[in-house]
Amino acid sequence: MxxxxxxxxxxxxxxxxxxxxxxxxxxxxxxxxxxxxxxxxxxxxxxxxxxxxxxxxxxxxxxxxxxxxxxxxxxxxxxxxxxxMTPHKSKPRAALTEPRQMGQLMRDINDVRAKKRRSSLLLAALIFVRPGELCQAEWSEIEWDACIWRIPAAKMKMRRTHLVPLARQALDVLRELRSVTGDNRWLFPSRWDKSRHEGGGVINTALRRMGYGRDVMTGHGFRAMAGTS
CATH class of the missing domain: 1.10.150.130 (Tyrosine recombinase, N-terminal domain)
Known part of the structure; x- marks a missing residue:
């Protein structure tokens, strides 16, 4: 099974x-x-x-x-x-870890005009969840007063409820996004079928449109940025 x-x-x-x-x-x-x-x-x-x-x-x-x-x-x-079977050697996903490069990335993200796309990138940079988890987020999971995103255990790899703290900047992004998709179940509904959410690949697609190649920056790269001292 x-x-x-x-x-x-x-x-x-x-x-x-x-x-x-x-x-x-x-x-x-x-x-x-x-x-x-x-x-x-x-x-x-x-x-x-x-x-x-x-x-x-x-x-x-x-x-x-x-x-x-x-x-x-x-x-x-x-x-x-x-x-x-053939051994699989995993390669680290590309990420920007040099402070100046990271600063330029954030400026480029802020210049993105499409609110939904800009919001997905900003949230990826602010809360460091996996792209797939972010794109499955539902408005009912956002606890505004507690400043928490409560991800149900069923959505998590380890099958445990995960609490994501939401800083003021993340809440600001969510408020702006709510003006775009707040009438939908999903924070990021699919552009083709509003009853479904976007796939995690949209983060990578957005980065490519900004000119960041797959060997430079990826959606999972934001997590590597968070772990950079």
Whole structure:
């Protein structure tokens, strides 16, 4: 059984439909072997998407563990495949950490005309949450009197409620943003479907429009800026 919030579960299921189901979807669990799963994973690795391959391996392993719990199978063919996969060496996401560069970035953000885009960048720089968490923010989660954004446990990676302190500057940004999207559930509703929120990639898109390449600054880079002494 795939675990996580609804959005993550849907994303995981799409990966399985695209990568696994065409090859293994019609096979009984007992007939699925480790080499079968590894063949799929290596095909994904050849495309250079090593992270996706490991996610698929994790999804398949979860399904197999559920199958064991239900008595359908007695072993997990995906359990030990990590040793046979290509090691993934993560690269730090690009971030500006030199004070003058950081100051110029903030000036450039303040010059952005579109209120919604400017607000997303300013909040990323002021409260240091992950881009995906920011774009899933709901107005009902903002506690104005307490100056807190209360992120529900269901939205958090560690499944614990997370309290984000809101400084005066962040509250000012939120008040301006509320004049634009305050009648919606989401702080950042999708421009295409107001019932959905924007994806975390919009932060990177906004940075690219400002002229900051992916090797210079990223949405996650704001978190690295916060950790710079």
């Amino acid at each position: 795939l675990q996580g919030n609804a959005e993550y579960a849907q994303e995981s299921w799409r990966r399985l439909e695209r990568e696994v189901m065409p090859k293994l979807g019609d096979k009984p669990l007992k007939k699925i072997t480790a080499p079968m799963v590894l063949t799929i994973l290596r095909r994904i690795e050849k495309r250079g998407t090593l992270v996706t391959a490991r996610k698929i391996k994790s999804h398949v392993s979860q399904i197999m563990r559920y199958g064991i719990a239900c008595g359908h199978i007695y072993s997990n063919p995906a359990r030990d495949l990590g040793w046979a």
